[in-house]
Amino acid sequence: MIQVAILILLALLGAPLFSIIGASAIWGFHSEEIDLQVITVEIYRLAEMPILLAIPLFTFAGYVLGESQAPSRMVRMADAILGWMPGGLAIVALIACALFTAFTGASGVTIVALGALLYPALMKAGYPERFNLGLITTSGSLGLLFAPSLPLILYGVIAQQSALERPVSIDDLFLAGILPGLLMVVMLSMWSMWKQPRGQLTTQFDHQKVVAAVKESIWEIPLPILILGGIYGGYFAVSEAAAVTAVYVLVVEVFIKREIPLGEMPRIIRDSMVLVGAIILILGVSLASTNYLIDTEVPMQLFESIRAHIDSKWTFLILLNLFLLGLGMMLDIFSALIIIVPIILPIAIGYDIHPVHLGIIFLANMQLGYFTPPVGMNLFIASYRFKKPVMELYLATLPFFFILLFAVLVITYWPALSLVFLSR
Amino acid sequence: MADEDPQSFFCRSSRTLHAIEDSLLVVVLLSMVVLAFSQIIMRNIFGIGYIWIDPLLRIMVLWVGMLGAMVATRESKQISVDVLTRILSPRLKLISKVLTLTFAGAVSGIIAWYSALFVIDEWKYDSIAFASVPAWIPELIIPVAFGIMALRFTLQCLTAFMHLCRKTNQ
Numbered sequence: 284m285i286q287v288a289i290l291i292l293l294a295l296l297g298a299p300l301f302s303i304i305g306a307s308a309i310w311g312f313h314s315e316e317i318d319l320q321v322i323t324v325e326i327y328r329l330a331e332m333p334i335l336l337a338i339p340l341f342t343f344a345g346y347v348l349g350e351s352q353a354p355s356r357m358v359r360m361a362d363a364i365l366g367w368m369p370g371g372l373a374i375v376a377l378i379a380c381a382l383f384t385a386f387t388g389a390s391g392v393t394i395v396a397l398g399a400l401l402y403p404a405l406m407k408a409g410y411p412e413r414f415n416l417g418l419i420t421t422s423g424s425l426g427l428l429f430a431p432s433l434p435l436i437l438y439g440v441i442a443q444q445s446a447l448e449r450p451v452s453i454d455d456l457f458l459a460g461i462l463p464g465l466l467m468v469v470m471l472s473m474w475s476m477w478k479q480p481r482g483q484l485t486t487q488f489d490h491q492k493v494v495a496a497v498k499e500s501i502w503e504i505p506l507p508i509l510i511l512g513g514i515y516g517g518y519f520a521v522s523e524a525a526a527v528t529a530v531y532v533l534v535v536e537v538f539i540k541r542e543i544p545l546g547e548m549p550r551i552i553r554d555s556m557v558l559v560g561a562i563i564l565i566l567g568v569s570l571a572s573t574n575y576l577i578d579t580e581v582p583m584q585l586f587e588s589i590r591a592h593i594d595s596k597w598t599f600l601i602l603l604n605l606f607l608l609g610l611g612m613m614l615d616i617f618s619a620l621i622i623i624v625p626i627i628l629p630i631a632i633g634y635d636i637h638p639v640h641l642g643i644i645f646l647a648n649m650q651l652g653y654f655t656p657p658v659g660m661n662l663f664i665a666s667y668r669f670k671k672p673v674m675e676l677y678l679a680t681l682p683f684f685f686i687l688l689f690a691v692l693v694i695t696y697w698p699a700l701s702l703v704f705l706s707r
Numbered sequence: 708m709a710d711e712d713p714q715s716f717f718c719r720s721s722r723t724l725h726a727i728e729d730s731l732l733v734v735v736l737l738s739m740v741v742l743a744f745s746q747i748i749m750r751n752i753f754g755i756g757y758i759w760i761d762p763l764l765r766i767m768v769l770w771v772g773m774l775g776a777m778v779a780t781r782e783s784k785q786i787s788v789d790v791l792t793r794i795l796s797p798r799l800k801l802i803s804k805v806l807t808l809t810f811a812g813a814v815s816g817i818i819a820w821y822s823a824l825f826v827i828d829e830w831k832y833d834s835i836a837f838a839s840v841p842a843w844i845p846e847l848i849i850p851v852a853f854g855i856m857a858l859r860f861t862l863q864c865l866t867a868f869m870h871l872c873r874k875t876n877q
Contacts, residue, residue, distance in 0.1 A: 297792045298807035299785035301776075302814040309817055323822035323849055330769040330845065333761065336743065339771050343736060519747055526743035533740070549733050553778060556732050560775015561786045567772070568818075618786055657790060 286310055300618045301565045308572035325571035329563060333522060334440055334453060339559045340525035341431050344532040345387035346555035348503075350543050351536040354383055354396045356500045358404075363496040367488040372408045373418060373475030376401040377468055380422030382507075385429035391664045394423040398668055409480035416671060417679035418475070421687070423661040424653035425467060427616075427646050428460035431510055431525065434616050434649070435460055437562070438642040441624045444573070451638045453521045454514055458704040459639045463647060463694045470690050471683065502535045562617050573625045582629040589630060596634045600644075600695050603631070607645060611652020615660060619649055636698075643701040647691045654680045724855070725781065732774045739767045762837035766845040773852035780856045783863070785811075798874060804867045812860030819853035826850055 294303045305322075312319055329335060348354070361375040368374060379401070384393045398419045405415040427434055439453035497504070509531065510524050519527065537543050543551070593599050610619050624645065631641045653661045656677050666673045694700060743764055750756045779785050792800055826843050834842035 293807055293810055294788045295791045296803040296807050297787045299780075299787050299811050301785065302807075302811040305814045305818055306810070309814065319817070319821040320825040320828070322818055323825040323846070326818075326822070326849055327769070327846060329772060330762075330765045332768075333765060335768045336739070336764055339736060339768060340740065340743065343740070518751070523743065523747050526740060526747060529740045530744045549729060552733050552736050553729055556736060556771055556775035557779045557782060557784050558775075560772050560777070561779045561784060563768070563772025564776035564779075565786060613790060614788060615786060618788070657793070 300622075301561075301568050304565060304572050304622065305568040308568060311572065322568075322571045326567040328570050329567050332440065332443075333520075334436070334443065335563070336522040337431070337436050337453075337525040338433065338440075338562070339556065340522070340529045341386075341436070342433060342559050343552065343555045344525070344529045345392070345433075346551050347529075347532050347536055347543065349383075349387055349392050349396045350547065350551055351540065352542050353500075353503050353536065354379070355400055356496075356503065357382065358397065358400050360496040360500045363489070363492040368476075370472065370476035370479040372405060373410065373414075373478070374472045376405065376418060377422055377425060377471050377475065380419075381426030381429060381464065381468055384422075384424065384426030385432045386506075391423060391660055393426075394419060394661060394664045394668055398423075398665065402669060410478065411480075413675075413679045414478050416665065416669060416676060417681070417683050418471075419669075420654050420661050420665040420676055420680050421471070421683040423664065424650045425471070426464065427650045428464035428467070428643060430457035430460065430514075431521070431528070432460075433562075434620060434646055435642070436521070437566075437617065437620050438624060438645065440566075441620060442628060442638055442642065444570070445625055445628050447628070447632065447638055449632075449638060451642065455639050455705050456642055457511070457514065457521075459643050459701040460646075462700050462703065463643050463690075466693060466700065467647075467650075467687060467690045470686050474682070474686055502539060506531065562621075565618060565621050569621045569625075582626050585626065586630045586633045590633065596636065597696070599631075599634045600636070603627075603644065604648060604691065604695055607648035608651060608655070611649045612655045612657065612659070614652075616646070616649045616652065619652075620645070637702055639705065640698045640701045644691075644695050647694045651684060651687055651691060655684065728774055728777055728781075732771065732778065735767050735771050735774065739764060739771065742767075759838045766836070769845065770848050773848045777852050777855050777859075780859045798871075801867055801871045801874065805864055805871060808860050808864035808867060812857050812864060815853045815857035815860060819850050819857050822846075822853060823850040 290303050290306060294300065308322060308325075309319060312321060358375065358379050361379050362372065365371050365375050365378070376397075380393050380397055383397055387393060387396075402415055402419055405418070406412065410418075426432065429435075435456050436453055439451055439456050442451035506528065510528055513519050513524050513527060514521060537545065537548070589599070593602065610623060614622070627645075628638060628641060632638060636644075653659050654676075656662065656673075662673055662676045662680070665671070666676055742760055746756065746760050746764075776785075792803060795803060826846050826849070829846060830841070830843040836842040836845050
């Protein structure tokens with residue numbers, strides 16, 4: 284018990300998470316008198332999971348897109364198509380951010396890349412400053428539920444490690460995220476329409492502007508179709524879709540559009556792989572510690588003791604929501620996925636919750652964690668980017684928090700919303 | 708952090724190491740992209756496939772991850788929870804930095820040590836990874852990465868410790 288307390292204290296003091304998980308694995312094997320060389324065998328299992336290939340490839344593609352002019356082209360296109368509606372510009376911001384986040388894996392790039400564009404535009408259109416700050420900060424994690432977002436893939440990878448009776452396929456997760464993700468976008472859009480500055484004239488719908496904007500983005504428009512169509516048309520697997528995306532993005536942005544000089548490539552590769560490396564490292568050491576957890580049947584014991592107090596699925600879901608919200612405040616999404624999913628998944632299945640639905644619930648809750656105090660990453664990124672005190676951002680994001688909280692509850696208690704497209 | 712070390716031998720060797728890591732990262736990632744893509748083209752258009760591509764790609768994922776983790780350590784970009792440090796005084800912050808870096812260095816060192824033993828065993832017993840590639844070659848990245856991370860954490864810890872001493876003296 285003492286070592287657990289020490290590890291938690293060290294984690295709170297900022298020790299890298301991989302070292303905490305690594306230490307618990309070392310301690311676990313050591314106390315069972317198992318040779319520590321086994322940790323290497325476990326870490327090497329990273330090289331036995333074909334789906335992992337999708338992680339570096341999609342992340343790389345996302346970073347390349349983020350470095351190009353694609354984000355501003357996307358905003359111009361969305362503006363040309365939707366700008367005439369009430370709350371149009373705010374809705375444009377929401378949709379552009381959601382799409383962009385899906386591709387860049389919600390690593391905070393959205394606020395930096397798109398915020399710089401959208402924030403001044405929203406100010407000029409007369410939206411209140413606090414609304415704009417809240418909108419941009421919230422949108423930084425919107426789109427987590429849309430393919431091919433990194434957390435969605437990571438959940439699938441971890442769930443597949445848990446050797447379930449009903450295997451979780453990443454294809455299914457991609458499908459399951461669509462409606463819950465749209466629900467969030469729609470609810471925030473309605474709020475934006477409500478907040479539309481009074482007496483403000485919306486721009487006229489302009490055919491020529493739309494045609495010009497579409498022409499400009501003609502190379503990026505096929506991307507979502509390429510990914511989703513390729514996977515569900517049965518042309519390629521998820522990891523292959525990642526390879527196709529990486530090549531496509533590389534060719535378009537570097538050779539056709541020529542927006543990224545070749546000399547920038549090493550830096551972009553390094554930046555993107557630092558994130559990938561940090562995630563894969565934690566995943567590697569957790570393969571060792573999860574194994575230890577499973578061997579000692581910790582999840583089953585937990586399940587038994589929870590079961591003794593709670594027998595309804597719905598009560599369990601309420602507690603799950605509360606737990607995940609708290610978790611999202613403390614941990615970033617990647618560590619939370621790697622540490623908590625292996626423990627929670629067998630318990631949730633015990634309560635007859637579909638593993639794909641659990642994934643969507645998990646990520647939807649975590650999405651809120653991005654902008655809940657005290658450590659919500661996007662709060663700090665936005666505070667840094669817009670030079671506003673973090674306290675002001677807490678207040679600015681509050682209404683958005685409650686809207687999305689409502690969406691999370693709908694997603695949790697209406698499983699069909701996530702599962703309707705699944706074949707089984 | 709090692710860059711700030713005035714001793715030029717350290718400076719030069721760490722810069723060389725950085726350059727090697729960076730270029731390996733670029734080479735491995737771009738080869739992954741090219742290999743994975745050409746595999747799809749070959750299979751779907753020409754109907755041919757090579758069985759060694761899949762295991763090779765999976766090993767490259769491990770390598771890219773480990774190399775990325777080395778760079779993340781170099782740039783202090785490892786994922787951490789980091790809730791308490793925000794409210795600590797600068798002095799306590801330094802102390803907790805020394806503590807956590809020592810801890811991270813020790814854990815990396817232990818993993819590096821045991822995985823080195825493991826890789827040596829694999830080399831002795833001539834295990835095969837795939838085709839005729841001996842298993843110790845792809846495995847080598849694990850002790851190397853953890854070893855270098857242990858070294859980096861130690862150096863960063865020493866730097867933080869020196870800052871702390873200077874602050875106490877003032």
